[in-house]
Amino acid sequence: MDVSSFLVQSLNSVQYGFLLFLVASGLTLIFGILGVINLAHGSFFMIGAYLAHWLQLKTGNLFVAIALGLPLSFLLGLAVERLAIRFLYARDHLYQVLLTYGLILIFNELQRILWGNDVHGVPIPAVLDASVPLNETQSYPVYRFFISLACIGVAAAMYFVIHRTKLGMLIRAGAANREMVELLGFRVNRLYALVFALGAALTAFAGMLSAPVNSVYPGMGEHILIISFVVVVIGGLGSIQGAFVGAMLIGFVDTFGKVFVPEAASLSVYAFMAAVLLWRPQGLFGARPA
């Protein structure tokens, strides 16, 4: 591999890492902080993509579509939490898996009824529809750089809210010791609802942003579900930095795995996860289990 293609592959890795963090960020919140195994994570991603497609058709502008889609998906997340998830915080993970798996089936069927089974494309907004030449044969779409930027924005905002605000303090406290926070007079229930809805909106946001590069099709949510869990598990539960580092590492392992060991391309990411977990069972940035 010459230097130029090594550099381009590194760029691919970083860019894929950003995309993975964006896709997994909602799960980091919900799984990492609420401890809820949310298999419907992929469904929120899919709903985001379909909302982007649908609202973009109605309004003619992807940014307007995202601005409208965000509150919609926040409300959807809130509804799901109030109607279903909140009954399961105290229950075993198995109940959460069953419930959220059921949600996948419901959302898939809703998608079919509302939008049909065709594959749709979402055009890249005209301002960002350009490419930057990298070498004589390959160029890089500007929109992908835009996604990376958006991802940095999301990561910074999440870090700031969780580590620098009172809300973030409560969230962290609620994750560490729910009863104590309740005893101190805070409504942890409401807090959890808020976090879940934020997680759902964030996931939908990832779906909306990646719709122009991904295309929009049935079953798209299932594709990202497993890789999102891998990112969160490698990073360590409840750690935003962890998820970020995990996403970057996966980006590199996946990209260079495909190039150097194509026969084991499907394996590289999971082998890496297994290695990390053998070394640090709690994940890279996870708190040591008591």
Next chain:
Amino acid sequence: MTKSFPTTRRRFLSAAARAAGAGAAVSLLPAPFVLAQPAKVKVGILLPYTGTYASLGHNITDAMIMAIEEAGGTLGGRPVEYVKVDSEADPAKAANNTNKLIFGEKVDFLTGPVHSGVAMAMVKIAREEGTITIVSNAGANSVTRQMCAPNVFRTSFTNWQNCFPMGPEMMKRGHKKTVSITWNYAAGQEMISAFKEGYVKAGGQVVKEILLPFPNIEFQAHLTEIAGLKPDAVFTFFSGGGAVKFMKDYHASGLRKSIPLFAPGFLTDGTLEAAGEAGEGIVTTLHYAESLDTPLNKRFTAAFKQKTKRAADVFAVQGYDTGQLLIHAMKAVKGDTKAKKEIITAMAAAKLDSPRGTMTFSKSHNPVQDIYLREVRKRDNVVIGVAHKALADPGTGCGMA
């Protein structure tokens, strides 16, 4: 909700009523009147009506019924009962679903499915039981190769058929070095190896075969690889959302300007609206194109549109020809479904006027058909020639071939 097996109370009651009616008729009327109400021909349909492939299932079914309705709604003079089972495109449920149709419903004919995994299970049972079976989509080579049987026919294609002719065509255009890229699964591998067979025979060289784990759609690393290899052309197969994403990523990477893209027609069928500009100029081979300029195809697409309010596609054509093949065979035996041998002989000798062109059957019971060369122009697969006239699958490994 998935559609359940349609043995509903209503069906049971209507069957009972019919039986009672027939009994009454026997007692009240002279014999000729009883004969004038011949028993229904049961056509079992195993297709996906829910999930990702639902639209394919509906198009195949509706076009097949349309063909039979156009011929008077009967098969060999007998009325037809369609027994539909939702395959859910799930290979795990395929054997069970096939058994329901063959043993439960005792169907006279069996047709379907879309998914090759379902086809494997379905054909395995059908060839044991001898039920006359028409595969109306699944393209796995082995259905009419190793697994071929006298009672199994196919009205669609083999994966081999749609890729083999592309090799010589690309050589004709002067593309001597090619990189192939697809998913690492059965259909992808069958298509790439068929392409390679034709391409290498014509003197071309496949410099790299890239296989992605199914259904991974992160292509960026491989696009960089292709840019480094600088081949004359790229041959690819993806479907659905993966196809759209690949076309878009390939376009955005700027590779399309220097390295043209070739593919079997499934890459650009039903995906062009979503792909937009990224689809333009891609050259594909397939046994059909909606834009095919023949009177029969024009009549067919118009009739299908009028009946279903949906646009006809390659799947509808395959369904239509399944209907035509049933009509032809049942006419030959005057509706006698017990004359299996004669039905098989008639089907094997059939020469159908299909919307895709004239179509006959090879010794392994797969269509002998023209493979068209198509190019995407203004979001449409425009026929620019015939890549291979009357192409038959070699039927390697089939005892009948």
